[in-house]
Amino acid sequence: MFNxxxxxxxxxxxLQERALKLAEEAGELAQAVLSATGAPGSGYKNHSLEDVREEAVDAxxxxxxxxxxxxxxRAEFDAELERLMEQKCAKWQEKLAE
Ligand SMILES: [Mg+2]
Structure with a gap:
């Protein structure tokens, strides 16, 4: 996907540094969602849904x-991304159909 x-x-x-970076980006996403939805104590940060979209893509x-x-x-990356997205989304869909 892209490059x-x-x-x-x-x-x-x-790999460890990337995993920590993901935790950092997850925190930024949480902060943007809390602020954009006006959660108590977080609304003053004035985040918008645009910020939420940006942080979601960072993560x-x-x-x-x-x-x-x-x-x-690259071939393994592409194949695994396709395979796992398919598998995990199918599982999600099954859950929703229950
Ligand atoms: Mg970010």
Whole structure:
């Protein structure tokens, strides 16, 4: 997807550093959602749904770079992304149909 595999290869971060980065981005996403929805104590930060969208993509990019780093080739990354997205979304759909 895009050039995430190549960018991950060029970026010297370790898998552990990427996992910590994902936790950081998840925190930023949580902060944006809390603020954008006016949660008590967070509304003053004035985040919008645009901020939520941006932080959601930041978290998705870091997550995909973890998938890339855990893959041994671009082909494996692409195949695993396709396979796992299919499998996990099917599971989600099954849950919703219950
Ligand atoms: Mg961010």
């Amino acid at each position: 995430i595999f190549e960018l991950t290869r060029k970026d010297p971060k370790t 998705a990019i870091v997550s995909l770079s973890i998938l890339a780093q855990a893959s041994s080739s």
